Amino acid sequence: xxxxxxxxxxxxxxxxxxxxxxxxxxxxxxxxxxxxxxxxxxxxxxxxxxxxxxxxxxxxxxxxxxxxxxxxxxxxxxxxxxxxxxxxxxxxxxxxxxxxxxxxxxxxxxxxxxxxxxxxxxxxxxxxxxxxxxxxxxxxxxxxxxxxxxxxxxxxxxxxxxxxxxxxxxxxxxxxxxxxxxxxxxxxxxxxxxxxxxxxxxxxxxxxxxxxxxxxxxxxxxxxxxxxxxxxxxxxxxxx
Numbered sequence: 263x264x265x266x267x268x269x270x271x272x273x274x275x276x277x278x279x280x281x282x283x284x285x286x287x288x289x290x291x292x293x294x295x296x297x298x299x300x301x302x303x304x305x306x307x308x309x310x311x312x313x314x315x316x317x318x319x320x321x322x323x324x325x326x327x328x329x330x331x332x333x334x335x336x337x338x339x340x341x342x343x344x345x346x347x348x349x350x351x352x353x354x355x356x357x358x359x360x361x362x363x364x365x366x367x368x369x370x371x372x373x374x375x376x377x378x379x380x381x382x383x384x385x386x387x388x389x390x391x392x393x394x395x396x397x398x399x400x401x402x403x404x405x406x407x408x409x410x411x412x413x414x415x416x417x418x419x420x421x422x423x424x425x426x427x428x429x430x431x432x433x434x435x436x437x438x439x440x441x442x443x444x445x446x447x448x449x450x451x452x453x454x455x456x457x458x459x460x461x462x463x464x465x466x467x468x469x470x471x472x473x474x475x476x477x478x479x480x481x482x483x484x485x486x487x488x489x490x491x492x493x494x495x496x497x498x499x500x501x502x
Contacts, residue, residue, distance in 0.1 A: 263303065264289050265360040269337060271352070276415065276422030277345070278388060280330075281352060283338040285363050290336055295370025296399065297392040297475060297501035299328045300338070303362040304351045323347045328392035328475065328501070329366060332399065338363075341391035341423075368502040371396055371473040378405070380470030382491075384456050384484060386414040389476025390423065392501050396473055397430055406434035410465055414440045414456040414480055421451075438463065457483030461490050468492030474500055 266285035274280045303324040325348030331339035342349050355361070373396055381400060383393035390413050400409040411430060415421065418441065427437045440452045440459045452459045457480060472493065474481045485495045 263301075263362045263364055266302075266338065266363040267360050268352075268355055268357055270357065271355075274341065274423050274426075276420040277343060278390075278422045279342050279344055279349075279353065281340045281342060283340065283361070283363065284336070285338055287336075289363060289365055290334070290338075292365035293329060293331070293333045293335070293338070294366070295333055295368075296373055296396040297328060297473065298333075298366040298368045298370040299326050299392070299501070300366055301326050301364040302348060302352070304348070304355070305362065323351045325349065326367075328389065330391040330394040332395045333370075339391075339394075341388060341394070343388040370501050371499060373399055376471045376473075377403075380408045380465075380467040381405070381410070382460065382465060382467055382470070382472040382484075383409065383411045384414075384460070384472055384474045384476075384480065385412070386456065386476030386480050387420070392475035393473055394423075394426070397435060401430065401433040401435060406430070408470075409435045410460075411435060411437045412440055412452075412456045412459055413438070414442065414476065417441055417443045418451070455483060456480050457487050460484065461487050466492050467497075470497070472498040474498055 264286050266283040269284050270282040327340045329338055330341050383397055385393050397411055400406055430437050438452045438459055440456050442455055472484055474484055485498045488495045
């Protein structure tokens with residue numbers, strides 16, 4: 263497997279980190295659809311990286327992560343949860359270090375199929391990475407006003423990507439942050455699971471699609487709610 267260089271890393275809140283990787287051009291060419299994912303692997307210390315022998319981080323650590331960058335972009339953007347062996351390894355690498363990277367995998371989301379139709383982008387937790395590039399593309403295509411983004415999290419401590427969500431709203435895209443736990447401190451956020459908020463908000467998606475990434479319960483719930491949303495069950499699409 264080829265290597266990609268870590269160019270940047272910073273927190274976006276809610277226990278998530280945004281990473282920027284530079285893979286070789288032949289690997290970049292494999293990213294052809296929104297929401298595809300890659301396997302990252304790191305095989306050992308680099309440039310003074312010190313690993314605690316008491317932790318569970320092994321000599322070879324790997325993980326799968328959705329691509330948040332636009333297909334064809336020369337750099338790859340990831341939004342990674344700050345937990346798990348590979349995420350811990352990524353958090354300890356120095357800028358300029360490399361990781362082993364696969365080509366882009368999975369079917370991804372075919373945005374052309376939603377052209378000029380309503381589109382619901384539904385994600386839970388770090389699954390938000392899989393739908394970010396589709397949201398940006400809908401704004402660029404002037405289709406923001408019939409695009410909805412619902413992000414399901416447990417509580418207010420997991421709120422993330424505040425600046426990007428604000429830009430989405432300013433562009434006309436409707437964004438709902440859905441808290442599964444009751445939190446009086448955040449009255450501006452939606453209460454309940456993604457699928458329940460979609461129904462309660464009366465989203466009418468007839469003729470459109472749902473691109474969903476994250477918790478299987480959320481995906482199943484959206485399929486159960488498809489008829490109420492004006493959709494067939496098969497209109498709820500996943501990226502793998």
